[in-house]
Amino acid sequence: MDQKDQKINGSQALWRSLEAEGVHTVFGYPGGQIMPVYDALSTYSGDIRHILVRHEQGAIHAAQGYARVTGEPGVVIVTSGPGATNVVTGIVDAMSDSTPLVVITGQVALAALGTDAFQEADVTGLTGPITKWNYQIRRAEDVAWAVSRAFYVARSGRPGPVVLDFTKDAQTGLTDFQYKKCTFIRSYIPDPEPSEAALDEAVRLLDAAERPLCVFGQGVLISHAEAQLQAFLRKGDIPAGSTMLGLSALPSDFPLYQGMIGMHGNVAPNVKTGECDVLVAVGMRFDDRVTGKVSGYAPQAKVIHIDIDRAELGKIIPAQVRICGDAGQVLAVLTERMAGGSHTAWVESFRACAETEREKVIDPQIHPAGGAIRMGEAVDCVAAVTEGKAIVVTDVGQNQMMGARYSRFARPRSFISSGGLGTMGFGLPAAIGAKLAASERPVCLFVGDGGIQMTLQELGTIMQEGIGVKIVLLNNNWLGNVRQWQELFFGCRYSQTRMLNPDYGKIADAYGIRYRSVEDRAGLEPAVREMFSDDAPCLLDVRVMEEDNVMPMVPPGRSVGEMMLTEKEWYRK
Amino acid sequence: MDNTVKNYTVSIFTENQIGLLAQISNVFTRRNLSIWSLSAGASSIEGIHNITIITEATERRIREAVLQIEKRVDVVKAFYYTDEQIVYRELALYKVPTDKLLDGGNLEDLLARNNARIVEMNRTFTVIQKTGHTHETQRLYEELQEVGVLQFVRSGRIALSRSAQEPVQGFLQERQAEKERRRAAREQQEK
Known part of the structure; x- marks a missing residue:
């Protein structure tokens, strides 16, 4: 391939880079310091659809919805200053919920940086602590590199939001264009290899368990590990509860599925968290809405915590076994190595809780x-x-x-x-x-x-x-x-x-x-x-009924098994 | 879990990325951990920078903070040490009035006892330099109060681990090998 591409400007390079990453839809709102990008869109002949929102916050939440359904990064394009600050809430939201996003913000020209220019905001400074990675693009030559790195970081490992602050100079400067997908960053390990010792220890605990319980989160969905989770639960005969963000990872009628855990979760998985002997947590981070009072969360259980983010292991709930790795990969290994079990009486025992909840809470509600x-x-x-x-x-x-x-x-x-x-x-x-x-x-x-x-x-x-x-x-x-x-x-x-x-x-x-x-x-x-x-x-x-309450409820400061069924009645065994 | 609060030296190796220092210090401030001292500069490995931060915390808190720092994409590796695990120094400079310093009459003794030296001297003032641990540089400061300290400045701590090699070296070698393995695998596939 000797043929040299004709030089294009940084804005054109952006659209071609997005195309190279397989982007179909972007959400955005034009403004002064992003106009070259919108100008390039007007003559762009590819397949990317731009959705014009009514407020930048709308763009970023739409991109989040898009990303959560597809599993691919949602893309947002906004202008500098207020355009950028209006997406801050969505960036924090995406960081918290591990949603892959690539947010492109316009930025004033290099010469105007730091001069309090019109619609200038310190976007990389503002978004540093709330992004997985951010970068200010200062030269058109860096557009392809920055975009490829942004997509790699956003979608790999524990996904998250990335901000590219696109200066006016980089938007209008001319560059050769060649796109190379980023597949490796030496300082960043998105695919940690789970420790063999930890896997063996987990298998030993699971094989010895008499009352195992699995709690899973969005990590299962992010890892596309739905089938592996089902196989794991079936072989181990392990009942399971979902965090709110893990919902739909198991079909609602899956036999071992016991419902949602946490503050307004189902009675059975919450109460049984306090009775299990081995708790396997998969792709979840023990949010306080899940645990209730931390010291009262499964103190009797041996905890196996599986997550791709090493910083989450042991952060809230101490775990006997910490497995840092991809949920699907880890579950597949555990399923293969464990002997398998049958816990009929234990699984059956969830039913009494569920029946109480149905009678006291669900039936009156639906x-x-x-x-x-x-x-x-x-x-x-x-x-x-x-x-x-x-x-x-x-x-x-x-x-x-x-x-x-x-x-x-x-x-x-x-x-x-x-x-x-x-x-x-x-x-x-x-x-x-x-x-x-x-x-x-x-x-x-x-x-x-x-x-x-x-x-x-x-x-x-x-x-x-x-x-x-x-x-x-x-x-x-x-x-x-x-x-x-x-x-x-x-x-x-x-x-x-x-x-x-x-x-x-x-x-x-x-x-x-x-x-x-x-x-x-x-x-x-x-x-x-x-x-x-x-x-x-x-x-x-x-x-709807005006003064209705969501029940059951683990009131703040209480342990997860302490659930109000109504305003006056607590769950009792 | 050991809940004693100790001095920790956090040594962070990074790619040279603008803005990283702010993000790293934010990891501490967000957790209400005070940064007692901070120094940043080149490491012995080309292209890799070192940031050394001193803070006081329980081991659990410091471990959490270090894991969060390592999550930053451009952070290569971060380590934490107690004082016993490292060799460390600070540099202090003291500006004192020359006449009073000479009037004191024990200058040679003062410099020898404190292992300090004079880096500049003129008719008005003298600048003394000393390296050491905080309590040592502090001791000299207090001693010099007798002649009057016009200005005093102390650097952040710099530290070396007691391991033979730059601790990040092994990690970088592994990553380089991983990169080459992947390239080879890709080329194999393309064939």
Whole structure:
């Protein structure tokens, strides 16, 4: 190949680099210091689709939704200064939830750096602690190198967000273009080799276990280790609970699956965490919403912790066996080497907890005798109508917990939510990204009347691009989760949680989005059926019971087995 | 787990990336760990920089911080040591009035006892230099208070591990071998 490419500018090099990384969709918003990149887009003839959002926060949450569904880095392009600072929340969210992102921010010209120029912000300084890697591109010659490195870092190991701060000089400077994918960085080991000694010790513990329990997280999805997890659980006859971000890694009807763990998780896996003799944690990081009071978390159990991020091993919960490696690879080795087990009585013992929860919590929530529609009821109705095949996206708060508890999943990567950071406003744009990533699947957003107003402007993106997101607004006229805490822990002093809502029908109408509202139980299922009868965007405004609480609940400061079933009743064996 | 709070020297080897120093110090400040001293410069390996930070913490906290530092993509390797595990020094400079220093009459004795030396002297002031541990440079500072210290400055700690080789050397050799193995495997595949 002697033929030398003609020189192109850095902005053109960016688009060609993105293409070389297999990017199909980018989310962005133009502005002064990124104009050469948008100018290059106007003459770009490739297949990349640019989605124009209404606010940069919308771009980054959409890219997060896209990344979580595809497993590939979501790409965001914004301008300097406010464009860059508006994506900061999403970057922290992605860092917390291990979401691969490549965020490209415009930056002023080299000569203006540090002069407090118009729309200048110290983006690499600001984003240093909240990115997996960041880099300021100062020369057009470095564009291909920086982009290839960014994608390699974002998607390998424990994925995360990367920021490329793209100076004006680099956007307009001329360069030869040759793209070489990054596959190796000497100071960075994304594929650690699990220690043989640790694997052997884990096998020994698993073979000797009488009451083993597996808790798994999003690491299983990131590693595409769903099949390996099933094989591991089956061979060991090990019951399993999922973190919120691990949801859908196992199908909801998998026989050994016991539900979600944590603050609003299911009773059985939470209570049994305090009874197991060996706890295997796979691709999860013992978030405080999972553990409750740390000293009360499985003190009786020997813990085997498997994670690709060495810094997570032993960070919160001391582990007897620490295995640093890829979830799928480690599970496959353990499954092969362990003798296999049968723990019928132990597995059976989960049922009593589950039955108590069904009677005290689930049935009253999804089959109430009367009164207003309950949030769980709406979620359950969507699960029934979509047969668990929808991608469920949630915002943050009661809608999220209800969405997590009452959705059912038939396929992996079907639950998208803001976990570690708990970002209200995440839901609507994330659902846009999810739908663009999987246009053939129904995407259902559960969102509250608080969260939807935080990024409401993205209805404009849905309108312009015709994105078939199904929005289920669980409307209770409260900031429900905070109201719940005020009721339970702050003496019913409802400080600043009552919300006067706008007319969502008029808002939907203004954006040309189909709107239905439903207040009566009888109207719920027909409305949900109608919503999923086509692929058009739709807003279903469900007027739910106003002062409802998410139960069961491990109150803050309590051990994970100490669960409230109702406002007055605690779980007792 | 040992919960005693000790002095730790954290020695970090990095690729030369702008902004890395801020990210590394952030790992400490975010965990409410004070940085008592910090020095940065070249290491004995070409292209690899060293940052040495002194902090006080329990071993558990320091281990956490070091693992987080190693997660930074451009950090090659980070180590932590207690004082016994390293050879370390600081450099101190003292500016004192020359007339009073000479009036004291015990200059030779002072320099010899403290293993210090004069690096500049003029009619107005004299600059004395001393290397050593903090308590040693502090002792000289207190002794010089008698003649009056006009200015005083102490560097961050620099340290060498007690191992024979630069501890990061082995790691870099392994990574180089890994890179070559991969290249060979790729070329094999392409054939």
